[in-house]
Amino acid sequence: MNAVTLSEDNRRKLLEIAAEEMLEKGFQATSxxxxxxxxxxxxxALYHHFPSKLTLGYAVFEEIFVADCAHRWExxxxxxxxxxxxxxxxxxQVAEMTDEMVRLGCPINNFGQEMSPIDEGFRQRINREINHWRDELEAAFKRGQAAGNMKTEIDTRQVATFFVASIEGAIGIAKNAQDRALLETCAEALIGYLEGLRP
Amino acid sequence: MNAVTLSEDNRRKLLEIAAEEMLEKGFQATSxxxxxxxxxxxxxALYHHFPSKLTLGYAVFEEIFVADCAHRWExxxxxxxxxxxxxxxxxxQVAEMTDEMVRLGCPINNFGQEMSPIDEGFRQRINREINHWRDELEAAFKRGQAAGNMKTEIDTRQVATFFVASIEGAIGIAKNAQDRALLETCAEALIGYLEGLRP
DNA sequence: CCTTGAAAACCGACCGGTTGGTTTGGTAAT
DNA sequence: ATTACCAAACCAACCGGTCGGTTTTCAAGG
Structure with missing residues (x-):
């Protein structure tokens, strides 16, 4: 085993375990x-790879959470x-979610709800990711309009924003209830809403 | 000033300041x-009124957060x-929300996102409150159906669940973005969705 | 009205343990 | 010899919680 890859493995190990802990307990309560x-x-070893707990948190967010979630909708x-x-x-997505995922919720939104009011660095990173997702959704809706599959009078930005908010909200209440049925219910309602946007 | 009310004032003061801190920083990070x-x-004084930080948190939730939010929709x-x-x-509600409220989000949901995976006592209290809200919404929708103001074929439970999830989700992303416009956008989309449920 | 006594309310020093972070020292590869 | 890496001892600050003691309150007895 090469030394540089061994070092990289250790960094990765720290990152992944930190991600587990932070997803379960939140950033601040993670020891x-x-x-x-x-x-x-x-x-x-840890402080060689990451200068502080905060930068470790940023790295967890970008290299684990975003990497796992970002390209799921493409x-x-x-x-x-x-x-x-x-x-x-x-x-x-709903069918594939494990009970563990239902219990723990959306990693990105979890960090957002905890850290947005108290750390600007987290807030900006999370906001950037949410906006990215929303922008992609909006572009897809615009293409749907151009292809004649969606009403032209609807506000695509509004629909995309509402969609993102509703998904995150659904994951959140399913997490509170520890009940995936809430997720399925909200997904069906959301699909019904989207179907109503056809010409 | 009566002594018992003076003591009650101190208890209340602790409760309110604890609520502020916990709303800003979360339960675990509150010192x-x-x-x-x-x-x-x-x-x-604090440990005279509350036997532990956890019971203080429960009291904050029930006597401050729930008391402030619960009867808002009646x-x-x-x-x-x-x-x-x-x-x-x-x-x-959206118009009345201060910038501070946008920044801090929904107290009940905040506690839920932070504490549901790690404390069953919090989880049950939060879940009870969410269910209560949803049940009231569903009852209202049923009355709307009976009065001929909503389609009879819709699943009122689904609509109520979706409504709650979407609101919490909208508050959440507006908190991340620190932008009340997101709240307004989601509110309008949600109203559009509801209007689509008329006969 | 005053005294008494017990309970309720409150205080703050103190406790063991944990926190994130630093320092120092050594090893292995280049 | 230099650089990258990691281990272990160490640090001050802070955590939630305890505890012995003090003050305040208020009813009962004289």
Whole structure:
């Protein structure tokens, strides 16, 4: 094993365990000591790779959470009929969610709800990701309009914003209730809403 | 000033300052010491009224957060036309929200997102409140159906669930973005959705 | 009206443990 | 010899919570 890849492995290990802890307990309540115990590495190793807990949190967000979530919607967004493409993917995503994922909620939104009011760095990163998702949705809706699959009079930006908010909200209340049925219910309602946007 | 009411005042002061801190920083990151400093009271006083930080958190949730939020929707729910009643109240609520409220989000949902995965006591209290809200909405929709103001074929439970989720989601992304316009956008989309449920 | 006594309310020093972070020292690859 | 990497000891600050003691309150007894 090459030394540089070994070092990279340790960094990755710290990152992944930190992600687990932060997803379960939140950023602030996550203990550096717990991460070290679970990883079997030392404090020196961690602070070699990450200068502070905050930068570790940023790295977890960008290299784990965003990397896992960001490209999940792309297949549906290229469909010339975005309503059916999105509906199909939505049902898939809900079906694929494990009970653990229902219990823990959306990693990106979790960080947002915890950290947005108290750390601007987190807030900007989270906001950028949400906006990116929304922009992609809006572009898909615009293509749907051009293809004649959606009403031309609807405000695509409004629909995209509402869609993102509703998904995050649905994940949130399902997390509170620890009940995936709430997710399915909201998904069906959201699909019904989208279907109402056809010409 | 009566002694029992003076004591009650101190309890209330601790409760309100704890609520502020917990709303801003979350439950876990809130320091007992900070609450004492801000209140000017002593540790003995706090632990006289509340046996632990956890029970203080429960009390904040029930006596401050729930008390402030719970009865906010009642006027709209008695309207025989729930769609117009709820739409009207929704616009009012959004307009009345201060920038501070946009920045801090929904107290109940904040606690839920932070504490649901790690404390069952919080989870149950929050879930009970969400269910209560949803049940009231559903009852209003049923009355709307009976009065001929809503389609009879719609699933009122689904609509109520989706409504709650969307509101919480909208508050959440507006908090991330620190932008009340997102709230207004989602409110209008939600009203459009409700209008589509008329016969 | 005054005294007494017990309970309620409150205070703040103190406790063990944990926090994020630093320092120092050594090892292995280049 | 230099650089990258990591381990372990260490640090001051802070955490929630406890505890012995003090003050305040208020009813009962004289």
């Amino acid at each position: 550096i000591g717990d991460i070290l115990t679970k990883s079997g590495l030392s404090k020196g 297949p549906a967004l290229s469909d010339p009929d975005p309503i059916s493409g999105i509906s199909k993917l939505l049902r898939e | 007992i010491g900070d609450i004492l400093t801000k209140s000017g009271l002593s540790k003995g 006027p709209a729910l008695s309207d025989p036309d729930p769609i117009s009643g709820i739409s009207k109240l929704l616009r009012e």
